[in-house]
Amino acid sequence: MLEVNFDPFPELTTERLVLRKMKDADAEQFFKLRSNTEVMKHIGKKPMTLMNEAMDFIKMINDLLENNSGITWAMALKENPEKLIGTIGLWRLIKEHYRAEIGYMLLPEFWRKGLTNEAVLKVLDYGINELKLHSIEGRITPLNIASAKILENTGFIREAYFKEDFFFNGKFEDTAIYSLLSRNFRGEVL
Numbered sequence: 001m002l003e004v005n006f007d008p009f010p011e012l013t014t015e016r017l018v019l020r021k022m023k024d025a026d027a028e029q030f031f032k033l034r035s036n037t038e039v040m041k042h043i044g045k046k047p048m049t050l051m052n053e054a055m056d057f058i059k060m061i062n063d064l065l066e067n068n069s070g071i072t073w074a075m076a077l078k079e080n081p082e083k084l085i086g087t088i089g090l091w092r093l094i095k096e097h098y099r100a101e102i103g104y105m106l107l108p109e110f111w112r113k114g115l116t117n118e119a120v121l122k123v124l125d126y127g128i129n130e131l132k133l134h135s136i137e138g139r140i141t142p143l144n145i146a147s148a149k150i151l152e153n154t155g156f157i158r159e160a161y162f163k164e165d166f167f168f169n170g171k172f173e174d175t176a177i178y179s180l181l182s183r184n185f186r187g188e189v190l
C-alpha cells in the first residue's frame, strides 16, 4: 500500500510558477475562479455563488491534506506568490492501487500561455517520483479540448470512453478517461 505524508507541505516551483499550500487568505481569488462560468463550464459542478462556499472548500482541501488523502496546490506566479491564479491537485488517492486523479483550473486571463502544461508536468513529476504513484488518471468531458490537449501533451493515453454516464444540468454527458503509467512519464511536453 502506498504510504503518503504531506507534512511538511511539498511546495513546488516551475520556471514561472509557485505551487504552494492553499490558505484562508486565498478565499477571494478562489471564489473568483470557482464562480467563473467559463472556468466551470466543463467541471460538472455549479459555479459558486457565495464566498462561504469558497471558504468551506478551502477547509475541505486542507482536511484532505491533513488526512493524507489528497493534495491541492494554489498556482501563483513567482513574481506574485501570494495571489492565487489557479489550482492543481492530485485528488482521490487510491493508495491500494498507487493511483490518483489529477485536476486543474486557471483564471481565464492566464489561459493559453502554457502555464497549466508547466504546472501539470511538475505535479506529475512529484506524483510519480516522490509519491511513487504507479498511475495517474484524468477524467474529462470530451468537449474540454484544452484539458484533453494538456493530458495528451504530457503523455496520457485515452483508455476509456463512457457514453452519457454523467448527468448534469439536465443532460447526460460523456466522459473520456485518460491514464499515465509512471514508466511512460517523460517529464516534458511531447
Ligand SMILES: CC(C)(COP(=O)(O)OP(=O)(O)OC[C@H]1O[C@@H](n2cnc3c(N)ncnc32)[C@H](O)[C@@H]1OP(=O)(O)O)[C@@H](O)C(=O)NCCC(=O)NCCS
Pocket (backbone or CB within 6 Å): 038, 039, 040, 042, 043, 103, 104, 105, 106, 107, 110, 111, 112, 113, 114, 115, 116, 117, 118, 139, 140, 141, 144, 145, 146, 147, 149, 150, 153
Ligand atoms: C484547461 C485549462 C486549465 C488550460 O489552461 P492553460 O494554461 O490555458 O493551458 P496551456 O496554455 O498550458 O495549454 C495547454 C495546451 O492546450 C491548448 N489549449 C489551451 N486552451 C485551449 C483552448 N481553449 N482550445 C484549444 N486548445 C487549447 C494549448 O494550445 C496547449 O497546446 P499546445 O501546447 O499543443 O499548444 C484552462 O483552460 C481552464 O482553466 N479551463 C477551465 C477548467 C477546466 O476545464 N479544467 C480541467 C478540468 S478536467
